[in-house]
Amino acid sequence: MKCVSKNSEVKIIKLSSFSEAERAIVLTRSKTDILDIAGKISPILKDIKLNGNKALIKYIRKFDGAEFDSPKDIEVKQPEIQEAYKTIPPQLLKTIRRCIRNVNKFAKTQLAKEYYVQIEPGLIAGRRVVPIDIAGLYVPGGKAVYPSVMVMLAATARAAGVKNIIVCTPSKDGKLDPATLVAADLCGVDKIFKIGGVQAIAAMAFGTETVPKVDVIAGPGGPYVSAAQKLLREEVRIDFPPGPSEGMVLADTTANPRFVAADMLQEAEHGPDSAGIVVTDSMEFAEKVRKEAVELLEKLPEPRKGYVKENLRKYSCIIVAETFGDAIDFVNEYAPEHLQITCKNARQVLKRIKNAGTVCVGEYSPMSVGNFIAGPNAVLPTGGDAKFISGVSVDTFLKKPTVEIVSKKGLGRLRKDIACISDFEGFPTHTYSVDVRFEKKRRC
């Protein structure tokens, strides 16, 4: 039996009888096909590179639907920010402050330190920690608003010590969400531009007369924003731009099916391309989770309900493994963005999780804690990228150049070995640059 109970909107699939094709769809999820989009957006990127503000204004009009008479107007002015503080509810301001405090607190714990060690007598090696000069953050918006994404990116860049932080985020009819503006201001963002989509990424990568060229771009976006980031990797540092949200729950029968169902649908509600998956080792438990999920699904308001129904047809499901060990293996193979673990000895199970963006451990750690307020960053690798990368952190905004300091005596001790290997590899000047330092003094 390939798939148990296909007739329900919430599918239960046995891992042992997962068909190759279904498995591939679930594991690949909705990955942006960069080649598909490259042709469409390359002319936009080139136009902005060549024509700067003039092209930028044109694409903002076309894609963000916002009209700016002068390029100066795309930058947010101080009075708009002051006005925003007056507009937002006091509770939201309090919440944003708490989010910033926690993100900043956690980011600071991640900061690597500068150090120097003696490798051999007379040979000191070290590692410095230097913030990049200028960071470009992308905060999606337009239809929805994401002050929490602003906090995740900007508080982290600030904690890394970046001096110049600029943000691009799309406006709605030329106006930005006040909460997002307040979040940016509280994080100490230097410049905020009302630019969305491909044109925002291009403007930050190449720079225009108004938007500075940045060294690093970080931030999530839709397929077009993501493709633009990938195509501009030659211009700026962009790790792996996050794709659609994913949440996976690893649960055994000790978990509460009602909590698990809520967690399953939590990331799935982001959009039609998102994924919510439960992995367990009990068919009975899976059935209970399904019952709860079906019930919850019907209660969801639109458009969320429609989104979840859509991704339940493709990427979201409940998977039943033969053993809990197999379930853990599947988690590692899937490498989810967000993982929730509720099971016996959850802390021990955590140690066996190799691939995940972030892991919420235990019954009272739903993913939404991590999404907003826990401290760790919520801008995380998706699509299986957690196999080889980590989420946004202070490291996104830092360089760590190394240092070598050698004394004359130290160099003397290394001389023979340097000559041996550089002669063997055929680099005479490498050897000579050591030898010259031991010639009899000769000033020229």
Add this chain to the structure above:
Amino acid sequence: MKCVSKNSEVKIIKLSSFSEAERAIVLTRSKTDILDIAGKISPILKDIKLNGNKALIKYIRKFDGAEFDSPKDIEVKQPEIQEAYKTIPPQLLKTIRRCIRNVNKFAKTQLAKEYYVQIEPGLIAGRRVVPIDIAGLYVPGGKAVYPSVMVMLAATARAAGVKNIIVCTPSKDGKLDPATLVAADLCGVDKIFKIGGVQAIAAMAFGTETVPKVDVIAGPGGPYVSAAQKLLREEVRIDFPPGPSEGMVLADTTANPRFVAADMLQEAEHGPDSAGIVVTDSMEFAEKVRKEAVELLEKLPEPRKGYVKENLRKYSCIIVAETFGDAIDFVNEYAPEHLQITCKNARQVLKRIKNAGTVCVGEYSPMSVGNFIAGPNAVLPTGGDAKFISGVSVDTFLKKPTVEIVSKKGLGRLRKDIACISDFEGFPTHTYSVDVRFEKKRRC
């Protein structure tokens, strides 16, 4: 006056009168134009993706010039490694051991630690440190041999805790350099394949029947290898593949012009596309360095002399700034792979260097110390990439997933704020996944 004394092979250029065009050539150096090469190598990448070993063997024959009857023969067997130990001179073995010891020692100091901190009462956040599953290293070869590159990559991946390390390196008529083999074996490499160029990168990125698919590819190569890495960034993690070598010397009049000239030509001898640059604030000193450099150049054997003469026409020169502060600014703008500093208060000057792959500080720290034996990695960002990234380190081979652990009480304390922000952003299930945990007990 744009350029002082153009008639010499070693040009001296005043920073204040650097023409836009010359400045652009020096700053851009020989950057691989990926678009130029993409068309040529894409069919090779696709062929290996689709046809595995069969295609691989074909390209090894065509580009590496090596004939293998069976795909099994591209993997190095144990007897070849044992034979290699007998072949290499005892001094070289000693040198390799010392290089490995120091690279390993420094790499271990770079290792981030797992930790957990209390962010708020009842809310613990942490960061784990997990090695990637399988690393693919590329060590160039064929015409020349690079046991030192093998050490830099493999000892670092091993220090990071990577369990499966595979290496691709081109053979000469089906044979590998014994020193490179010994270096790989001493670093604990698991599999060594006799594959070079584009076909090596494709084999590791996609996997074939013989070569495992890897999670990360690291290692330098020529323009084709570099372009293949860039094109396959969707498949595996590849940061910024290093381009041609660069060395920059920042020196004031307290430096010995003879040492500075040697250091200038040291990285320049790598190839016709390499760069060796001196930045100083004294024309008199620049003239002295030039005199030494011209003298040294004539003494160089071929092909090194030809390489240096070639890059002296384009990327290598002596630059004279008005002030030492301007000289430092130019170093940061150039963002060299290797930087040598010899000047008054060199340790203070070091603090003002923001962009460099590695920095050798003081009169007795030539770059070749760092190239081979000091400990810090010599696989470093080139072409100005040091503005936003760092060289190969244990971090190249690690992921750092975050963790959130919340108690019921802790979640209760966060509840109102999570609801506030997730309601504001329009995610009902995010709010519900917290609320459900505080419903009156109800088992389903």
